[in-house]
Amino acid sequence: MYSTQAIAKLEKNGKYEKITIGRGWTSEDDLNIDIKYCGFCHTDVHLANNDWKLPGFEYPAVVGHEIAGIVTKAGENVKDVKVGDHVGIGWFIDSCLNCKLCDNGEEVLCLNGNVKTATGKLLHGRIKTDNGKYTYGGWSKKITANRRFVSIIPKSYPLEKAGPVFCAGITMFTPLKTHGADKGGLNVGIMGFGGLGQMGVMIAKAMGNNVTVISTSNSKEAMAKKIRSRQLRYFDKSGFDESRIQNFGFNFEHHFCYP
Ligand SMILES: [Zn+2]
Numbered sequence: 430m431y432s433t434q435a436i437a438k439l440e441k442n443g444k445y446e447k448i449t450i451g452r453g454w455t456s457e458d459d460l461n462i463d464i465k466y467c468g469f470c471h472t473d474v475h476l477a478n479n480d481w482k483l484p485g486f487e488y489p490a491v492v493g494h495e496i497a498g499i500v501t502k503a504g505e506n507v508k509d510v511k512v513g514d515h516v517g518i519g520w521f522i523d524s525c526l527n528c529k530l531c532d533n534g535e536e537v538l539c540l541n542g543n544v545k546t547a548t549g550k551l552l553h554g555r556i557k558t559d560n561g562k563y564t565y566g567g568w569s570k571k572i573t574a575n576r577r578f579v580s581i582i583p584k585s586y587p588l589e590k591a592g593p594v595f596c597a598g599i600t601m602f603t604p605l606k607t608h609g610a611d612k613g614g615l616n617v618g619i620m621g622f623g624g625l626g627q628m629g630v631m632i633a634k635a636m637g638n639n640v641t642v643i644s645t646s647n648s649k650e651a652m653a654k655k656i657r658s659r660q661l662r663y664f665d666k667s668g669f670d671e672s673r674i675q676n677f678g679f680n681f682e683h684h685f686c687y688p
Pocket residue numbers: 470471472473494495596597
């Protein structure tokens with residue numbers, strides 16, 4: 430067990446404050462990481478306030494699940510990551526690694542329960558914290574995690590921009606890829622233009638698609654143009670339904686709906 434600094438909420442209506450937490454190494458499959466950046470996702474606000482009453486939640490709560498950092502120690506079994514490499518961690522940090530979904534690379538759907546990176550109930554023994562019950566997230570200086578739950582960030586990619594890719598980024602990348610947009614050439618509509626929607630527009634464009642933002646107002650038109658979506662169409666809120674999307678006159682192969 431080692432000590433490191435973190436930013437935590439100690440109670441529901443408290444302020445965020447600096448605390449010292451303990452983390453531990455669990456096996457030679459682990460990596461120690463100096464966290465350089467961690468995103469502040471709206472989900473973190475809900476987590477820190479215990480708005481969702483998720484299993485295992487307790488204070489002090491250290492949130493943060495958009496982690497970008499540098500490896501400081503690699504376990505003997507880790508062959509593809511070395512000290513100094515840039516890495517990231519997203520929403521999940523452990524699962525059973527012993528069910529058919531884990532075997533299939535779908536750890537997020539683990540039949541025996543996945544473990545959230547922040548405030549998640551410890552289940553499978555690959556995360557050690559001084560409270561012995563739940564995880565501390567990325568608003569912290571150091572973290573230890575199993576290689577399976579750590580992604581490699583190319584050194585050519587700006588580390589300060591990498592964190593949100595592990596949350597909003599993969600949340601948008603996965604459906605785009607699953608539905609064939611990764612091959613480009615489709616008309617893709619992105620409904621909703623918050624953090625996820627903006628990430629979706631950029632990824633869908635980078636994949637080579639025509640992208641249209643669909644929103645309930647035109648208040649974000651300037652931002653939509655800035656990241657070069659083809660255009661922004663909007664409804665009044667009462668009319669936000671599928672039939673009216675068809676009436677736009679676009680022939681969307683896919684549309685993705687994200688707040
Ligand atoms: Zn997030």
